[in-house]
Amino acid sequence: GAGSGSGVGPLLEPSSGPGFRTVGLRTVLLLLSGGALATLTGSALLRRVPLAGLGCLLLGSAVSSVACHTPVTTVLEFLPADIGLWCLADRGPRRSSGAALAMAATMWAAYPAGLRAASDSGALGPLLRPAPFGDYFSLEAVMVLSGLVFWLAGVSGRQARAFAQSREAEAATADRLRLSRDLHDSVAHDIGIIAVLAGAAARVLQTQPEAAREALTGIETTSRDTLTGLQQMLRTLRQDEPRSDPGLLDVERLAARASGAGVRVELSWTGDRRSLPPEIDRSAYRIIQEAVTNVVRHSGTDACRVAVGFEPDALAIEITDDGRGAGVVDHDLPVPAIGHQRDAGGFGLLGMRERVAMLSGQFSAGPRPEGGFRVAARLPA
Numbered sequence: 001g002a003g004s005g006s007g008v009g010p011l012l013e014p015s016s017g018p019g020f021r022t023v024g025l026r027t028v029l030l031l032l033s034g035g036a037l038a039t040l041t042g043s044a045l046l047r048r049v050p051l052a053g054l055g056c057l058l059l060g061s062a063v064s065s066v067a068c069h070t071p072v073t074t075v076l077e078f079l080p081a082d083i084g085l086w087c088l089a090d091r092g093p094r095r096s097s098g099a100a101l102a103m104a105a106t107m108w109a110a111y112p113a114g115l116r117a118a119s120d121s122g123a124l125g126p127l128l129r130p131a132p133f134g135d136y137f138s139l140e141a142v143m144v145l146s147g148l149v150f151w152l153a154g155v156s157g158r159q160a161r162a163f164a165q166s167r168e169a170e171a172a173t174a175d176r177l178r179l180s181r182d183l184h185d186s187v188a189h190d191i192g193i194i195a196v197l198a199g200a201a202a203r204v205l206q207t208q209p210e211a212a213r214e215a216l217t218g219i220e221t222t223s224r225d226t227l228t229g230l231q232q233m234l235r236t237l238r239q240d241e242p243r244s245d246p247g248l249l250d251v252e253r254l255a256a257r258a259s260g261a262g263v264r265v266e267l268s269w270t271g272d273r274r275s276l277p278p279e280i281d282r283s284a285y286r287i288i289q290e291a292v293t294n295v296v297r298h299s300g301t302d303a304c305r306v307a308v309g310f311e312p313d314a315l316a317i318e319i320t321d322d323g324r325g326a327g328v329v330d331h332d333l334p335v336p337a338i339g340h341q342r343d344a345g346g347f348g349l350l351g352m353r354e355r356v357a358m359l360s361g362q363f364s365a366g367p368r369p370e371g372g373f374r375v376a377a378r379l380p381a
Helices: 018-045 052-066 071-077 078-088 094-121 133-204 209-239 250-262 278-299 349-360
Strands: 264-270 303-310 314-321 362-367 373-380
Touching: 018 052, 018 078, 052 078, 052 094, 078 094, 078 133, 094 133, 094 278, 133 209, 133 250, 133 278, 133 349, 209 250, 209 278, 250 264, 250 278, 250 303, 278 303, 278 314, 278 373, 349 362, 349 373
Parallel strands: 264 303
Antiparallel strands: 303 314, 314 373, 362 373
């Protein structure tokens, strides 16, 4: 007949009597209607009952394809089931992904065998005529390949989202750690200066009013700077604005503030000063700030030395003082395992070590043999 080259050719060949064409057409319409109903039901159930929905989609595709089961049309008729398989692998519950693949594999194995059995037995009359085994093998290969492509696409999408979420979580953790370090380094430094100035003002309030007034002025200035820094940090968190972090250019201002608290800072620069990567510049400043804060709060001395050296491939920082020391520090041990009054009750040395470690640098801190304390860091730059 005219339709013998297509998948519906057998329906149009009146080889079994005058009423054969009508019977074949009624059968195919019934199959297509049943397949469409099962497909619609599966689409409705897919979100609420994923596996049941996929089962309906597979059933609908199988029923519809009986009427037209060439490799090309089978791919199109199983497309709703393949999309359902992709949805479960990509968006459905994780435990449903493997079960969905197993359900589809069962259909892939049973469907061609069922077609061949029905064809050989003549159960569906003209819809299924006997065909070589190779035709059924090709049909199954097409079904399996198309289904696996959709399932793997869904699994890949799920894994990509999980990886992106993991990266976002890591970035959020890094931001929280950075914020905690910055809060400690900036606020602890300023509060330490304020505490020293307040103590000095209390001691000389009656005997040296002018010195007490200067100390109170320093407290006011430091408090305003601290408030400004906190407000800027809060604005950054709320509005996601870029924040202007301090760097080595601010070390001289840091030294002036420490001098106002009674500790003279001697700065020395060696090497050719150059622009540094933002993270190196910021970390170098924070290390110096924390070390100077420890001198102000714990050393009991009135002076310290800050040396910054620009080497060809690194930035060397050293902060030393002649104040009170403590027991010998083993530089090979992590800082938290070392009890030292310079870091009593806080995370200053730990924060410095973490900063340097994140930048693949070198860090050491401990008493000097000749007395006092030394903090040294070397950052790749």
